[in-house]
Amino acid sequence: MLRNYLKIALRSFWRNKSFSLINILGLALGLTCSLLIFLWVRDELSVDRxxxxxxxxxxxxxxxxSDGKRMAMPSTPALMAQELPKKxxxxxxxxxxxxxxxxMAFSVGNKINKEVGDWVGADWFKLFSVPLLIGSPETALKSPNGLAISRKLAESYFGSPQAAMGKSIRIENKDDYQVTAVFENLPPNTSQNYDFLLPWEDFMKRQHTWASGWGNPSPWTFVQLRPDADVPAFEAKIKHFLRSYLGINSKNASQFDVELFLQPFNDIYLHDQTENGEISGGRIDYVRLLSIVAVFMLLIACINFMNLSTARSAKRAKEVGIRKVVGAERSWLITQFLGETLLLTIVAVLVALLLVGLLLPSFNQLSGKQVAMPFAEVDFWVALGCIVAITGIVAGSYPALFLSSLQPVRVLKGLLTIRPGATRFREGLVVFQFVISMLLIIGTFVVYRQVNFIQTKNLGFDRENLIYVPMEGDLLPKYATxxxxxxxxPGIQGxxxxxxxxGxxxxNTTWVDWPGKDPTVSVGFAQVSVGYDMDKVLNMKLMGGRYFSRAFSTxxxxxVINEQAAQRIGYKNRTAGSPVGQPLTFWGKPGKIIGVVQDFHFQSLHEPIKPIIMWFGENNTYGNLMVRTQPGQTKQALASLETLCKQLNPKIPFTYSFADQEFQRMYKSEQIVGTLINYFAFLAIFIACLGLFGLASFTAEQRTKEIGVRKVLGASVASIVGLLSNEFLRLVVIAIVIATPISWWAMDKWLQGFAYKEELSWWIFGLAGLLAILIALLTVSFQSVKAALMNPVTSLRSE
Structure with a gap:
């Protein structure tokens, strides 16, 4: 029996080659998109696991x-990791x-390179599964001048991990460190990015003496709890741990307080945003969004298959009638048609796997991933098998039930008619397809506008022709030269x-005071040290007073503060309403406000502009060099900059970055997701049009004699095309009406993640609707014109 079913299926596929090709193409495209998204989501969910x-x-x-607002951040005092286990x-x-x-610059002999790393505690290798090739987790980071490096660095500088052990590396042409351990290169699915690790004692005592204070939160703190620990109870115990260290008591806690809470390590990568002092989301939102897109793409492909199969049902009707007359049971027919669908699905899956293999390099480049087809992993084949089974059953269920329900007497008499309920069901499927297509079209428009808004928004400083150079090595003492x-x-403007x-x-700091400040209120300020001429280099606009000047020794x-800081401080000068000239104490150092600059964005556009204090730091021993080049002369200026830096700082490689590129990196996730949605939206519309094409074929097939009668009675081709097209346009209009409020709600919710955003405009929805109507009209016009041009003699010959 199975052999006969297979023969019938292959004959049917061969007899209807174009129909089979369209079906396989639609399913293959839907499966390809779903598989690519599946691989992306799978990689995202595997990070740090x-x-x-x-x-x-x-x-x-x-x-x-602070200041009546709740905020949460991962920064904690550097002393906390040592203190918590004691308590x-x-x-x-x-x-x-x-x-x-x-x-940081690493030098071994004549070899000098920039490497990426961090300072960590002595128990790092005990907490995290980073295999040590050489060395012990107990001693790897115990010594203040110890250094753990990756296999890559060991092979690069010394030839092998064994040869690197115990060798000396000079860092930043200043301090010598001894290799005490070599660890395996980090896997691609990690959010941590380092090739070397330095001891915490070096960070605390030698490099960052400010870290010895409890009021300076900056590093992160990781803890490993006992397996039997009651996490909610433990969170309650550490909630007010910092009060005694920061001098917070019951009197001032209502106005200023600091609490501790825990975030599971496995959640950090996907849940990295906070709102009102709570973890609010992050990349997990994009994982959910693209997962929904993947499901919808597969549904569109399945609906497309249903419509195309039903459109060709008349050609299989007599076959079903004869098989029933000779004794075939309905269950056998259902099994046969589902089997044909599964066979088509398997072919579509094979095509999809081929397409995924071809597209994966480009997809990885686009998404910034290194995903590969996990053929060796069982869960991939289980998931693929489930996709085949679900797709085959969902796509083939309606055609199988429909064809197997046909009455042989009516079919063999040529009286095949379609019940109104079945017609409405198929129309509902097309409406559903175009609802999804509309959501993707509108989402594409909104995401594109927001990303473009981010890239072109005036930040309050000019990021064009601006170069950053890290101040390191001999550049620090030679900054004046x-x-x-x-x-x-030539070519350098400032x-x-x-x-x-x-950017x-x-x-941030709360150690800011001024006359008239409410002592019970703590206000948070961002802070940054700047040198002379920063206002000219960044092209910042002064709203009052002046910038730091060599003409004033005081x-x-x-x-210098921004408008937000001036508003929050609340000074009111009788003449100008400006705080310029008024006293201000910062970090316990009394001084005066000499200028107010226009608000500028110094953080992501996800965050509102906050108060900021700029203090004089021309002679600081750290920081970044800011160089503004003349328009059109960046290449020449960069060559001069590199030559001079190499002369003054020969032991450290010259590195730089452009301000506009650094700014765009902050919104890499939005750009990637926006681009992916663009491609998937196009494919979803294409697949939906195949479904609409199927329904148009079905309708034309059912109304062949009606069209013939109309033509005999004098109906024009245009009137018949309009008659057939209007039915489909009605479905698209219904889809537009349904999709518009849903997409408005979804896009408004997404935009709420940005403090500065493009507002939703009615024309976006109007343009998307018009585009959907035009696409639908072009799709059905082919079948409508074909039916209208048919010779009525052919269609009415049997009457």
Whole structure:
């Protein structure tokens, strides 16, 4: 029996080659999109999941009540990792982590390169599953001048991990460190990015003495809890742990307080955003969005298959009638048609696997991933088998039930008619397809506009022709010479320095005071040190006062603030309504406000502009060099900059970055997801049009004699095309009406993640609707015109 079913299926496929090809193409495209998204989602969900202690690992979060607002951040005092295990027996071990991904110059003999690494606690290799090739987890990071490096660095500098052990590496042409361990290269599915690790004691005592204070949150703190620990109870115990260290008591806790809470380590990568002091989302939103898109793409492909199969049902009707007359049971017919569908699905899956293999390199380049087809993993084949079975059953169920229900007497008499309920069901499927297509079209428009808005928004400073150079090695003591020489070179418009990049200022403080400040209220300010001429280099606009100037020796005690800070401080000058000239104490150092600059974006556009204080740092021993080039002369200026830096700092490789590129990196996720949605939206529309084409074929097939009668009675081709097309346009209009409020709600919710965004406009929905109507009209016009041009003699010959 199975052999006969297979023969019938193959004959049917061969007899209807175009129909089979369209069906396979539609299913293959839907499966290809779904598989690509499946691989992307699978990779996202696997990030950081390889650590053996993962279920017991947590990141300690800092929640702060300041100025009546709640905010949460992963930054904690550097001393916390040492103190927590002493106070709480639930903690097995803890470690600090700077999370800076510092680019530092390594030199061994004549070989000098920039490498990426962090400072971590001594128990790092006990908490995290990073295999050590050489060395011991107990001693790898114990020594203050110890250094753990990756296999890649060991092979690069010394030839092998064994040869690297015990050797000396000079870092930043300043300090020598001894290799005490070599660890395996980190896997691709990790959110951590380092090729070397330095001891926490080096961070605390030698490199960052400010970290010894409890009021300076900056590093991260990871803890490993006992497997039997009651996590909610432990969170309640550590909630007010910092109060005694920060001098918070019951009197001022209502106005300013700091709380601790835990975030599971496995959630950090996907849940990296906070709102109102709580974890609110992050990349998990895009995982969910694309997962829904994958399901919808597969549904569209299945619906497309149903419509095309039903459209060709008349050609199989007599076959069904004869088979029933000779004794075939309905269950056998259902099995046969489902089997044919599964066979088509298997062919479509094979085509999809081929397409995925061809598209995967481009997809990886687009998404920034390194995913591969996991042929060796059981879960992939299980998932693929489930997709085949579900797709085959969903796509083939309706055609199988429909064809097997036909009455042989009516079929063999040529009286095949379609019940109104069945017609409405198929129309409902087309409406569903175009609802999804409309959602994707509108989503594409909104995401594109928002990404374009981000890329073109005026940040309050000019990021064009602006270059960042890290101040390191001999450049630090030679900054005055460097700046003087650069200003003489052609192509360079201005030079200054800042301890952070202007679009990524993350340091905050509450140690700010001024006359009239409410002592019970703590206000958070961002802070950054800047050098002379920064206003000219960034092209910032002064709203009052002046910027730091060499003409005023007292400027070392002056402060420049933004409009938000001026508004929050609340000074009111009788003449100008400006705080310029008023006293301000920052970090315990009294001074005066000398200027107010226009608000500028120094953080992501996801965040509103906050108050910021800029303090004088021309002579700081750290930071970034800011160089503005003349328009059109960036290449020449960059060559001059590189030559001079190599002369003054020969032991450290010259590195730089462009401000506009750094800014775009902040929104890499939005750009990637936006591009993916563009491609998937196009494919979803294409597959939906195949379904619409199927329904148009079915309708034309059912109304062949009606069209013939109309033509005999004088109906024109245009009137018949309009008659057939109007039915489909009605379905598209219904889809537009349904999709518009849903898409408005979904896009508005997505845009709420940005503090600064493009508003939703009615024309977006109107344009999307018009585009859907035009696509539908073009799709059905082919079948409509074909039916209208048919010779009525052919269609009415049997009457």
């Amino acid at each position: 390889y650590h053996a202690n993962g279920p017991q690992l947590y990141r300690v979060m800092w929640r702060q009540l 709480f027996p639930e903690i097995v071990r803890a470690t600090g982590y700077t999370n800076r991904h510092a680019h 460097l700046k003087q020489e650069l200003q003489r070179m 030079v200054s320095r800042m301890d952070y990049q202007p 990524d200022i993350g340091s 400027d070392s005690g002056g402060y």
